[in-house]
Each structure stands twice: as structure tokens, then as C-alpha cells.
Amino acid sequence: MTAAVTLSPVEYLPPLAYKDCQSGVATDPQSAQLQWCDRNHTDRHSLEQFIAGGFAAAYDAHISQFMPHLLAVTLHGQWQAVLGIRSGLAPRLFVEQYLDADICTVLAGAGIQTQRAQVAEIGNLYASGRQQTLLLFIAMAVALYQQGYRHLVCCATPTVMSMLSRHGLLLNVLAEGDPSRLGDAAADWGSYYQRHPQVCQLDLTAAYQLIMAKPQLQQMLSGFLPLLQSAGASLSEQAGH
Template sequence: MTETTARVAIHPPEMNRHASKHSAELTLSQFIRRLGHPGKEAGSLNKFLDQMFVIREAEGEERIQTESFIHECFGRAYGADVTSFMPRLLELRTRRGELTAAFGVRCAADAPLFLETYLDAPIDEVLERKLGYRPSREKIVEIGNLAAIYPGAVRWLIVALTVRLYQEGYQWVVFTGTTELKNGFHRLGLRPIPLASASIEQLSIDQRAGWGSYYDTLPTVMAGSIGYGYHEIQSHCEFPKAGEISYKEVIL
């Protein structure tokens, strides 16, 4: 998979577009607190998260480590060979500095999205058919390169990216999701809109190299309202207890 075949998008509209402007380290509980009252166990959740996790931009030497983490995870899961990565990578680390999960982002206004390969029209036109109006490409962000070492981390990533993208002014998130990723959204009470099936036959011959068995998972192109997701998480989210974590590598 090269950069031309792995376009996953973001920049913050109405804010500085450079990733270095978003590198302030935040604990996940700070993200959760901004959501209001996420569940009955908010107090214990905040204590657990403060002790365990930080989420931040992967830059410098840490970015190299994050790229290696994503490459190794996709290699183990699918026999895939990820050789390039998104302009911005965000990572989830334990307080001891252990890399737990990561994802990449890019804005639709910056370049054609890779998932548009699977669509019969640009993403803004496809969304217009579903919504009755056409969102600006500057308000659409694609996520990808998602990898995590245990299933519960998927939910923390979804919460964190939802809050961050909401704060950066985005309205729609789009992604090509495996069953594991879709389940992560569903467990948070979120229901992304299916847009199209993703098949390796839709790629050029050159683009097909490096994916391994990824397409055997029958991935689907999906879209979600960031504002809706933000308020749903705020109102209804229930989170796992620390003791429920089972360390198991999962790739999205």
C-alpha cells in the first residue's frame, strides 16, 4: 500500500491546518469530561484513564514508532504491507509510554480521498444523495490506518476522535470500515450510514498490491455525523471497567 493507495484525510478548518498546532497532550479523561456526563461510572473512568492513557499527535521519533506499529499490526492481521501513512497520525499511549492504538486522518478539501475509489461520484455528491444537501469538502474528514492492541481501545479512539473532530469544526467523518470498526461505533450507540461496498476489484492493478487479505473482511464505506456522534456519546455512552480489558490485537 503506497501513499497513492492509502489516502486518509484531515485538516482543521477554521483553525491552523498544520498538525504541530494540535500536538498538546491530553488525557482521555479530559476528552470525556468535555463530553459532560458519559455514564454512571464517570468518576472511576476518569481515575482509570488519568492513570493509564494519553492521546496525542505522533511526531518526530514517536511518529516513526507509530508508523511501525501500524505496519506490524496490518501485517499480522492481513499480511498487508503498509508503506506510507497519513499526514496526521494520532496515537493512544499508556502513562508508561506504551503505544496502544493509532489512527490517521486527512481532510477531503486537501486531496481526493482513497475511499472515493469505491464510489461512483465524489464523496460530497454521494452524501448529497443521502442528506438532501451537499456538505463542503472542508467539513468532511476521512479516517484510516486504525490499529489497536485490545478491543476496548477502539471505543476510546472513537470517543477521542469524535471530540477532536467536533472541536476542529468538521461535520462528517467517512471511513472504510471492517466489522470490528463498525462494532466499535455500534457499542457506543452510533449508527454510521453505509455508502458502498469496498472491493479490491475497484482498484487498479497497481493499487491491489500490498493489501493481503484485507478485502476478505468485506469492508464498507460509511459516513457519520460528527455533531450527532458527539451528542450521543455525551448523553448515552457507557464505558468498560478497567478489569474488563482483555489484551488482544485487533485491526480495523
């Protein structure tokens, strides 16, 4: 998962309302909102600029490629965090550039038997703090699990891996995020690869069970489960694009 996370003192966001970018419905404009945007949404360009600006500030990177689906947090009308999602049914995942075989073959080599329809990829992570990052991860994990996805793959920095592990979300390393695999495009990523990202897998079944067993994590999701169900369904309907 390509990620730019500006670490700041951990602060909990206000109770989250939800807003579906397709319906425009939100519960409380004074609280943070969770938004789901596909490529055709009117907020898409603004959100892509937020991602590009975050990577530019963190790594002097020049990002111009974005995931087909974006899950974001806003507060008082300002973007706070974003996470991109792609179905494993897409012709090629970004992380497959780092691998010697397709994702299912690599997972099988690690003792994980699955099919592409059960795999989702995340990337384009940018957040102003750790709490927003955790929120997006647990929201995304619930949405994907409820739609039948069982494995998450990403390219994660040690910072992100450590933050998730403190909450029991353990990533299994599959390969190094080697920038030489990107060819000339590696130059666009600035100093990102100095953080030594690794291609990882997360067991969504285990993650979902953990989230449901921790009241603190469940509370973070309170109020926007309808959006997560809608978002997961949208991803499944557009899988392969």
C-alpha cells in the same frame, strides 16, 4: 477506514493522561497517554511501524501509506492503538478511490448535503482491543466536531461497525470497499478485503450529542480535552495537505 483490530476481552484502560507530541507535556507517566503526531514529529516513524506491523500480523498486508495526522494511545511507553485522520480539503480522500464521484456528490445522493470543509476521513486504525478502538473514535469525534467538521467518512469492516453500533455510533453505508478499485495496490492489503469493508459515513453532530449524553463515554475523555482541542486546531490549520 483501513482497520486492523485484534479482538481481546474488553478491558478499560487506566484513567488517561494526555500528551501533546508538539509540547511533550504529559500529566501522569504511569497512566495511558493520548498522543497527536503529524508528519514531522520525532515519534512518527515508530508509530508508522506500529501500524504496518499490526496490519502485517492481522492480514499479511504491506502498508506503506499513512494518514497525515495520527492520534494514538500509549501505555508505559508502548503504542496501544492508533487512528489516522485527513481533512476533506485534501485533493483526494483514500475512500474516493471506491466511489464513482467525489465524496460530496456521493453524500448528496444519500440525502446528506455538505461541503468538503465539513468532511474528515479516518484510516490506519490498529488497536490491541475494542476499548482502545472506542476511545480513539470518541476522542476523534469530539475533536473534529469542535473544529466544525460535521461528517466522518471511512472504510470500516463489519467488526468495527458492530462495535460502534453497540455504543449507539451508527455508520451509514455509502459503497462497498472494492479492492479492484485500487488496481495493483490491492495486493499490498493481504487478506484485509476478505473482511468485506464498506465505505461509511458518521454524522458527527449526532455522535457528539450521544457522547455528551453518556457519562461513561464522557468519563473516557476526562483529562485530555486540551489535547483534543489542540489536535483539532492543528488539523484545520493544515487542511488540504
